[in-house]
Amino acid sequence: MTGPLVVLVGPMGVGKSTVGELLAARLGTTYRDTDADVVAEAGKPIAEIFYDEGEDHFRALERRAVAAALTGHAGVLSLGGGAVLDGATRELLADRPVVYLSMDVEEAVRRVGLGAARPLLAVNPRRQWRELMDARRHLYEEVARTVVATDENTPEEVAQAIIDALELPEGQAAPGVESTGMTQQSPTRIQVAGSAGSDPYEVLVGHQLLGELPQLIGDRAKRVAVLHPEALADTGEAVRQDLADQGYEAIAIQLPNAEEAKTVEVAAYCWKALGQTGFTRTDVIVGIGGGATTDVAGFVAASWLRGVRWIAIPTTVLGMVDAAVGGKTGINTAEGKNLVGAFHPPAGVLCDLAALESLPVHDYVSGMAEIIKAGFIADPVILDLIEADPEAARTPAGPHTAELIERSIRVKAEVVSSDLKESGLREILNYGHTLGHAIEKNERYKWRHGAAVSIGMVFAAELGRLAGRLDDATADRHRTILESVGLPLTYRGDQWPKLLENMKVDKKSRGDLLRFIVLDALGKPTVLEGPDPAVLLAAYGEVSA
Ligand SMILES: NC(=O)c1ccc[n+]([C@@H]2O[C@H](COP(=O)([O-])OP(=O)(O)OC[C@H]3O[C@@H](n4cnc5c(N)ncnc54)[C@H](O)[C@@H]3O)[C@@H](O)[C@H]2O)c1
Numbered sequence: 378m379t380g381p382l383v384v385l386v387g388p389m390g391v392g393k394s395t396v397g398e399l400l401a402a403r404l405g406t407t408y409r410d411t412d413a414d415v416v417a418e419a420g421k422p423i424a425e426i427f428y429d430e431g432e433d434h435f436r437a438l439e440r441r442a443v444a445a446a447l448t449g450h451a452g453v454l455s456l457g458g459g460a461v462l463d464g465a466t467r468e469l470l471a472d473r474p475v476v477y478l479s480m481d482v483e484e485a486v487r488r489v490g491l492g493a494a495r496p497l498l499a500v501n502p503r504r505q506w507r508e509l510m511d512a513r514r515h516l517y518e519e520v521a522r523t524v525v526a527t528d529e530n531t532p533e534e535v536a537q538a539i540i541d542a543l544e545l546p547e548g549q550a551a552p553g554v555e556s557t558g559m560t561q562q563s564p565t566r567i568q569v570a571g572s573a574g575s576d577p578y579e580v581l582v583g584h585q586l587l588g589e590l591p592q593l594i595g596d597r598a599k600r601v602a603v604l605h606p607e608a609l610a611d612t613g614e615a616v617r618q619d620l621a622d623q624g625y626e627a628i629a630i631q632l633p634n635a636e637e638a639k640t641v642e643v644a645a646y647c648w649k650a651l652g653q654t655g656f657t658r659t660d661v662i663v664g665i666g667g668g669a670t671t672d673v674a675g676f677v678a679a680s681w682l683r684g685v686r687w688i689a690i691p692t693t694v695l696g697m698v699d700a701a702v703g704g705k706t707g708i709n710t711a712e713g714k715n716l717v718g719a720f721h722p723p724a725g726v727l728c729d730l731a732a733l734e735s736l737p738v739h740d741y742v743s744g745m746a747e748i749i750k751a752g753f754i755a756d757p758v759i760l761d762l763i764e765a766d767p768e769a770a771r772t773p774a775g776p777h778t779a780e781l782i783e784r785s786i787r788v789k790a791e792v793v794s795s796d797l798k799e800s801g802l803r804e805i806l807n808y809g810h811t812l813g814h815a816i817e818k819n820e821r822y823k824w825r826h827g828a829a830v831s832i833g834m835v836f837a838a839e840l841g842r843l844a845g846r847l848d849d850a851t852a853d854r855h856r857t858i859l860e861s862v863g864l865p866l867t868y869r870g871d872q873w874p875k876l877l878e879n880m881k882v883d884k885k886s887r888g889d890l891l892r893f894i895v896l897d898a899l900g901k902p903t904v905l906e907g908p909d910p911a912v913l914l915a916a917y918g919e920v921s922a
C-alpha cells in the first residue's frame with residue numbers, strides 16, 4: 378500500500394506538527410497536516426468553519442482531506458485532534474502506520490493553556506481534559522499501530538521512538554529543516570512606561586500566557602474577580618477555577634456581551650459582587666474579553682475603593698491592539714460614548730493570540746479599523762502589510778497577524794507612555810473617533826466600534842483634504858484599505874444634524890470648540906480646531922450614503 382510513512386494522531390497540543398516536521402526532516406521527506414488542507418480548501422480558519430457550518434460539515438471536509446492525503450502523500454502526515462471521532466475516518470486509517478502521541482493531564486493543561494479556540498478545554502481544564510481523553514483515548518488506540526508517550530521526552534526523543542517503533546529508514550535530512558522544540562516561543566514583551574504617577578507594565582503577545590497570571594496578581598491578593606462576557610463563560614470559569622486551584626478566593630462575574638456591558642447598571646452589579654465578596658485594596662480584578670469587557674473591568678477596578686489593581690486579558694483584535702492598553706477605562710451614558718470613566722492602567726496585559734481563533738469575522742474586522750488607524754497616524758508599514766493581502770489580514774491565520782498586532786500595540790504603548798492622561802499627544806489615538814463615537818451613539822451602541830471608527834477615519838481624511846492639509850493620495854488610501862478588509866465607508870446623509878450635536882460632547886471639545894484629529898501627511902497627525910461648519914458639512918457629504 379502506498380501512502381504516508383507515518384500518520385500521527387493525538388490530542389491538540391501534543392506536538393504533532395513539531396514532531397511531524399522533525400520526523401520528516403530525519404526521514405528526508407515532507408510533512409503534511411490535514412488541518413491545513415481543510416483550512417486551504419474552505420478558505421477560512423477551523424473555528425470559523427465550526428461557527429458557520431457546524432462540526433458535521435467540518436468532519437466531512439476533514440474526512441475528504443484525510444482520504445486525499447492517504448493516497449496522495451508519501452511523507453509524514455498528521456491529523457487534527459478530533460479526526461478519530463469520525464467512524465469513516467477511522468476506517469480509512471485501517472492498516473496504516475498510525476502513531477498515537479499521548480500525554481498526561483498536567484502536561485496537556487500546561488501545553489494547551491488558555492485558548493478560547495479550544496472550547497472543550499475552557500471550563501476547568503484538568504477535569505475537561507480528563508473527560509475528553511476518557512472519550513477519545515480508545516479511539517486513538519483503536520487506529521494506532523503504536524503509542525508514543527511525549528510527556529517527559531523532547532521532540533527528538535519522540536521522533537526517535539517513532540523511527541524505532543516503525544523501523545523507518547532514516548534518509549537524507551532535508552536542508553534547512555530544524556526542530557523548533559516542543560516548548561512554545563517566548564512571548565513578545567512590549568513595555569508601557571509609567572506616566573502621570575502610574576506604574577510601568579508589560580503587554581505580552583504570544584501563546585499560552587495564562588501561566589503569567591499568578592505572578593501578575595501577586596501574593597498580596599487574597600481574592601480575585603474574573604470579569605468576562607457571556608460569550609466567554611467557559612473561558613471565564615476556567616480562569617476562575619485555575620485561580621481557585623492556586624489558592625485564591627476567586628469569583629467570576631459574567632457581563633453582557635459587547636456594549637451592553639458598558640452601563641452604570643452593570644458597573645453597579647460588579648460593585649455589589651465585590652462588596653459581597655469582601656474585596657479589599659490588595660485584591661485584584663481580571664478582565665478577560667473584548668474592549669467592552671476590559672473597559673468595564675478597568676472602570677470597576679478604578680472605582681472600587683478608589684482603585685484596585687487589575688489585569689487585562691484581551692480576547693479580540695481590538696482589545697489587544699487598543700482597548701486593553703493605555704488605561705482608558707469607562708462606560709457609556711445615554712448622552713454619549715465613554716462619558717464616565719477614569720485613567721487607570723492595568724498591572725499587565727496578556728494577549729493570547731489563540732483567543733482570536735474563535736472570534737467571529739465581523740468582530741475580527743472591526744479590530745482592523747484600530748490597526749489601520751495606527752498605520753495612518755504612526756506606522757505606515759502596517760498599511761503596506763495589509764495592502765499586500767487584505768483578505769489574509771481579515772483572519773488570525775494571516776501571515777502577518779502577530780506583526781500587525783505587535784506594531785499597533787507599540788504605537789499605542791509609545792503614545793500612552795508619555796501622555797497617560799491625554800493632555801496632548803494622546804489625542805492622536807482618537808483619529809476617526811469624533812464622528813465614530815457620534816455614530817455609535819446615534820445607533821444606540823448597537824454598531825461595532827471599528828465600523829463606526831472606519832467611517833470616522835474617512836471623514837477625518839476628507840476633513841484634512843478639504844482643510845488643505847492632506848494630499849489626495851493619502852486621503853484616497855483610507856477608502857481603499859478600509860474597504861479592502863470589509864469595513865464601511867459611508868453613513869446616512871440625513872443624520873448630520875444629530876451627529877453634529879453628538880460630537881459636541883466629544884472629550885476633545887473645549888467649550889463650544891469642536892476639535893478633530895486630522896493628518897498633515899501619512900504618519901503626521903495634528904489637531905484641527907473649530908473647522909468652518911461648511912467644511913465639516915462638505916466632509917460629511919463625502920461619507921454620506
Ligand atoms: N479603552 C480604550 O482605550 C479603548 C480603545 C478602543 C476601543 N475601546 C472600546 O472597546 C469596545 C470594543 O471592543 P471590541 O471590538 O473588542 O468588542 P467587544 O468587547 O464588544 O467584543 C465583541 C464581541 O465578541 C465577543 N468576544 C470577545 N472575545 C471573543 C472571542 N475570543 N471569541 C468569541 N467571541 C468573543 C464579545 O463577548 C462581544 O460579543 C468599545 O466599547 C470601544 O469603545 C476602548
Ligand SMILES: O=C(O)C(=O)C[C@@H](O)[C@H](O)[C@H](O)COP(=O)(O)O
Nearest residue numbers: 699703705714715803806807810884
Ligand atoms: O487610547 C486612546 O486615547 C484612544 O483614544 C483610543 C481609542 O481608539 C478608543 O476608542 C478610546 O476608548 C476612545 O477614548 P475617548 O476618550 O474618545 O472615549
